[in-house]
Amino acid sequence: MNVTFTLLDWLWVALFLLLMIGSGVLFYRLGKRSESDFFLAGRGLPWWLPASSVYATHTATDTPMWITGVIYQHGMAGIWYTFFSAWAAISSFVSTRIFRRSLAYTQAEWNVVRFTGLGSELLRGWMAGWQFFMNMFVLGWVGIAMGKVCEFLFGWPTWIGLISFSLVCAIYVLAAGYWGVVMADFQQGIIAFLVIMIVSFWGIFVAGGPTGIIDKLAALDMMERINPFAFTGWWSGSFPAAWFVTMLIIAVLGGFGMGTSIDWYVEAQRIQSAKSVRDASYSIWWGTLLGLVRNSVWAVSILAFFVLFPGMTETADYEMGWFRLGFDYLPAGMLGFFFAAILAIHLSTISSHLNLGALYATRDLYQHYVNPKADEKKLVQVGRISTVILLLGSFFYGLMMEDITSWLIFALWIMAAGIWLPNILQVIWWRFNAWGYLSAWIANLGFSWLVVWILPELGVIPELLDYQQFWLLMLLGALVFIPVTYLTKPESMDHLVHYYVMSRPIGWWGPVRREAERRGLITPAGDLAGLAAELSRPDDAKRK
């Protein structure tokens, strides 16, 4: 389809882009003050700013395409794919609080807070390199989704949509760093949420409202599409119940760990930018709640799209369904506003990943390993250079990924499967050490290639379903990291006590807790004692 914009439509788009660039100009002075400002907004944000950033970042251009795909394909049962984000409901009150107390800038840095020695340093370097790539990858992936939307709407070649809007976004990210990201995210979050609601309810209205949708599904003899538990059997088919149970376990237990979801790494930056542990908790909880509300409304609107356009078989056709509801049915003059909202969705994700990838490159690789004596001005400068490298790399990946979406499954999902359990154990089990965690990462590199590509290709094993891949990779990983953990020394007790008193983790920490009690650092009730308690009190309480 080719959409024709009026002057009013283009005016909406121009106004929106000016507003975003204005964020960079307005917060330029704050962003350049220090590394902490450029990447964490000085750790002083009230909860609602990182919350809106969590919501805005995880509302990307490809998100409506992905949700449309699973709902159109599986009916309301497809909503469980989006339930992954429920890990945050647990994490808000467990791993979020532990991570905020650690004061680590990144998840890579957290490794040297939790572990010690050479193993912890190797983990930090490894994870920083991986995250630098991963952010570039996500930028390319989201960028090419925007390219496809522009091709669909205006008939532009995909590279135009990929490059042009990312360049606009880079202006305010380069100027103001995380200050620009989070302030733009706040505006983008509001615009995106409002327009998603308007377009979705408009689509539902066009399809005859909830009653009309149900009547049409009945007429199509497809009433099972409104049943969220309409699986294809227990163990087989396109959506077996075993996959549903696996996703629930991943989401719920994953909340106790760090890094069990790809979203965690973005959240980690928002957690550290909040002004207190409580603000960090609220930001993750509320940001995710907004996302779940959005997904629910989206799902119903896709049912509306389904009854309006049933029988599509090509993914490329039906995954644009939600966009079609807007561009086919919104009145003239509103199309530009809708496209501005799509830009909001797009820019919020691009800006976050540009700044986050640069954070790993600057804080973990450059400052920690290359130039530990760099001053604040130099660090901000390196942050900007890293941002440009990420941007250029994302264009390369985006253009490569045009035909290879299977990367997404491999890099995001499978690479997480084998380290899902270690990601939880590192938080809740004192005996788990750096070598165990590092061995899980390295082993998973090999196992994931074998299980997903090589062994099925050679006919050694059949092609496995998603839930089978997950459990097999978890088991194979455990066969490596559990012996490695027990065959290597635990972290030093001094380091563990320091970490325990600072972060107060939950789980199996008995020996460390008893040692901290013996040293008079915590009370038997688990509260901080003596000087530690005095230092942890808020400033106003100390003055009283």
Next chain:
Amino acid sequence: MNQGLATVIGMTIAYAASFLGLILAWRSYKKHHSQEEEKP
């Protein structure tokens, strides 16, 4: 470019980035470790 080749190239870059971080960490650790040992 076919899908398999593109995946291999893309993931190779990912692994290279990770191993680069690993090597940086190793070099930095060894450097600091040897400096500490040299101190009287």
